[in-house]
Amino acid sequence: xxxxxxxxxxxxxxxxxxxxxxxxxxxxxxxxxxxxxxxxxxxxxxxxxxxxxxxxxxxxxxxxxxxxxxxxxxxxxxxxxxxxxxxxxxxxx
Numbered sequence: 001x002x003x004x005x006x007x008x009x010x011x012x013x014x015x016x017x018x019x020x021x022x023x024x025x026x027x028x029x030x031x032x033x034x035x036x037x038x039x040x041x042x043x044x045x046x047x048x049x050x051x052x053x054x055x056x057x058x059x060x061x062x063x064x065x066x067x068x069x070x071x072x073x074x075x076x077x078x079x080x081x082x083x084x085x086x087x088x089x090x091x092x093x
Contacts, residue, residue, distance in 0.1 A: 006031025008062060009041050012051045024072075027065050031057070 009029045015022050029040050041054045055061070079087075 006057055006062075007034045007037035008032070008055050009037055009044060010053050010055050010065065011049065012053065014051075025053075025065055026069060027062065028052075031062060 008027055008031050010025050010027050012023055012025050015024070028044070029037065031037075032040075037054055041052055044052055
């Protein structure tokens, strides 16, 4: 459902890293109709998720945000078994 023309909900997280303010926008939903996206936005807000934005159809921006998300998740690699064993050994003794 990654259609070129669809509304989506995103969240912005601001953090201070090394004295610099960094804002990271994350897409929370796939593109959908305006009514569906608006309802999702309302529900997420009622649950308590902050800094939500209902974004209008912009295929270029949507795909750029998804690319950035994939790169961010790729950098956070999984631990190897050796690293897990080392951490467990430190906690056990």
